[in-house]
Every structure is written in structure tokens, then in C-alpha cells.
Amino acid sequence: MAINILIVDDSAVMRAMILKSLRMTGLDIGETYQAGNGQEGLEALNDNWVDMVIVDINMPVMNGEEMIGQMRENPATADIPIVVISTEGSEARLERLREKGAAFIHKPFTPETIRDTMRTMLHLEEND
Amino acid sequence: MTDQIAEAKETIYQVAEDVLEKLAFLFSFREEERGPMDYGSAVVASVSFTGQFKGRLLMAVSSEMLPELAANMLGIEEETSPEEQRDALKELINVICGNLLPEIAGRKQLFNVNTPRILPSGEIEAIISDKNPAATAKLALEEGQCDLILYLDDAGPGVSLEPETPEP
Numbered sequence: 001m002a003i004n005i006l007i008v009d010d011s012a013v014m015r016a017m018i019l020k021s022l023r024m025t026g027l028d029i030g031e032t033y034q035a036g037n038g039q040e041g042l043e044a045l046n047d048n049w050v051d052m053v054i055v056d057i058n059m060p061v062m063n064g065e066e067m068i069g070q071m072r073e074n075p076a077t078a079d080i081p082i083v084v085i086s087t088e089g090s091e092a093r094l095e096r097l098r099e100k101g102a103a104f105i106h107k108p109f110t111p112e113t114i115r116d117t118m119r120t121m122l123h124l125e126e127n128d
Numbered sequence: 129m130t131d132q133i134a135e136a137k138e139t140i141y142q143v144a145e146d147v148l149e150k151l152a153f154l155f156s157f158r159e160e161e162r163g164p165m166d167y168g169s170a171v172v173a174s175v176s177f178t179g180q181f182k183g184r185l186l187m188a189v190s191s192e193m194l195p196e197l198a199a200n201m202l203g204i205e206e207e208t209s210p211e212e213q214r215d216a217l218k219e220l221i222n223v224i225c226g227n228l229l230p231e232i233a234g235r236k237q238l239f240n241v242n243t244p245r246i247l248p249s250g251e252i253e254a255i256i257s258d259k260n261p262a263a264t265a266k267l268a269l270e271e272g273q274c275d276l277i278l279y280l281d282d283a284g285p286g287v288s289l290e291p292e293t294p295e296p
């Protein structure tokens with residue numbers, strides 16, 4: 001089954017880097033959608049079915065933490081797996097994200113880190 | 129030079145070398161002995177931050193390095209646009225700053241890193257002439273140079289970074 005993914009980051013370069021890394025994971029990547037902040041991300045979720053959301057924390061308009069909070073409050077998006085990719089180093093903020101069920105990948109990252117995190121979050125086998 | 133400044137400088141070097149290699153596939157070499165770059169012919173990004181201490185980090189890169197830097201980050205062989213090149217530099221300084229602050233202050237500290245921007249040349253001169261940096265790291269890239277300059281506006285309790293003595 002192809003995995004549809006929404007990438008939310010205010011940097012177009014970082015979105016392109018994440019997309020490039022996703023294509024290098026060897027996983028069956030389906031449709032990918034992009035948004036420049038949390039508000040646009042929520043709008044994209046209204047319009048598209050995705051299996052996973054990859055989101056940054058520090059963004060203008062609506063940051064990643066607020067977007068994740070709103071996703072968890074909406075029954076339609078509450079169970080979508082979320083991976084936060086960020087430079088965030090504060091233990092307190094990371095703990096808040098973990099409490100909301102999000103996995104965390106630290107920038108700079110490798111495709112292998114993304115692949116392994118996705119396998120865990122989506123309960124994929126080695127040969128999926 | 130105090131031990132704290134030496135530690136901050138070493139941390140900048142370590143973080144910058146790691147991020148440049150992993151994010152932009154660029155190997156860098158320390159050039160401690162050389163003077164500052166010619167910032168007039170470089171592209172300079174700036175990111176400010178607040179938290180236990182506040183300030184800003186500048187990253188200057190030789191303009192001729194930017195196309196390779198952006199192409200490496202984007203994983204493309206075709207020519208990148210000036211906008212993509214500037215965005216790539218902004219993302220690099222964002223990741224460097226985001227990794228640098230917890231290394232200096234500890235992971236229990238909460239910092240807010242603002243959106244990076246490219247500085248116009250007039251502003252660069254104003255910043256550099258206005259105050260001395262807390263630490264500066266000077267790197268050689270494959271076909272250019274890179275300077276990282278850390279300025280602290282207000283070192284809070286427990287932070288004893290003091291400005292570097294200006295070079296003669």
C-alpha cells in the first residue's frame with residue numbers, strides 16, 4: 001500500500017530535502033502534499049487523505065505544536081501518525097510532543113532515520 | 129580569551145562542520161589563523177534567538193559557493209535559482225543555530241529561534257561595527273569560505289560568554 005504523506009515546513013528547501021529523503025527510503029511513497037505552516041497543513045488535511053504527517057515546529061502563522069494539538073482534537077485527524085522533524089533541543093518541548101504521540105527526528109537527518117521512524121510509526125515490516 | 133569563549137567557539141565549529149557535512153554534503157576545514165571574510169562579496173544570513181540568553185548568529189558564505197550548496201541540499205544537478213540559494217543558506221543557519229544553542233546552554237533550556245533572513249550589505253557593516261562577537265568560527269569550504277559569528281545581546285544568569293577582543 002502506497003503511503004500518502006503531508007510535509008509541513010516553512011522552508012521550501014527543507015520540504016524538498018524531506019521529499020528527496022522519502023524517495024531514498026525504499027518505502028512505497030504515494031501522493032505527497034506540502035504546506036508552509038500549520039494552518040495550511042490543517043487545510044491540506046481537510047482536502048486530502050494522508051497516512052502520515054511530517055511537520056516542523058517553528059513556523060509562522062501556526063507552529064507545529066499548535067497544529068498537532070488541533071489534529072488530536074479533531075476525530076478525523078486524531079489518529080494520523082505524526083513525525084516532527086526539527087532542530088528542537090529542549091527536553092520540555094520534546095516531552096510535550098511525545099505526550100501527543102508524535103515521533104521526533106532531529107535535523108540534520110538521514111534517509112535511514114526517516115525510514116526507520118516511518119516503519120515504527122506505521123507498523124511496517126522490513127520488506128514493506 | 130576566556131575558557132567559555134574557547135568552548136563556545138569549539139562548539140560552533142563542531143556543530144557547523146557536522147551540519148554542513150550532513151545537510152549540504154560539504155566538507156569544511158578550520159581556518160583559525162585567517163582574518164574575517166570580505167563580507168561585501170559574501171552572502172550573509174542572520175538568525176536571532178531568545179531564551180536563557182538572546183542574540184543572533186550570522187553565517188557568511190562566499191557567493192560562489194551558494195549554487196553548489198543549494199544543489200547539494202536539494203539533490204539536483206540543474207542550476208538553482210537565486211531564491212533557492214538564499215533559502216538553502218537560511219535553512220543551514222537555522223539548523224546550525226537550533227543545534228548550537230542547546231549545546232551551549234544545555235537541553236533543559238528553552239530557546240525560540242526566529243525566522244532566518246538574508247542581510248543587506250549595509251546592515252552587515254552596521255552589525256559588525258556595532259559590537260564585538262562572543263565567538264567567531266572561520267571555515268574553508270571546497271571553493272570558498274564560511275564565517276559563523278555569534279553575538280549575544282544579554283547574557284543571563286549562568287552565562288559567562290564575554291565578547292572576543294577585537295583582532296588587531
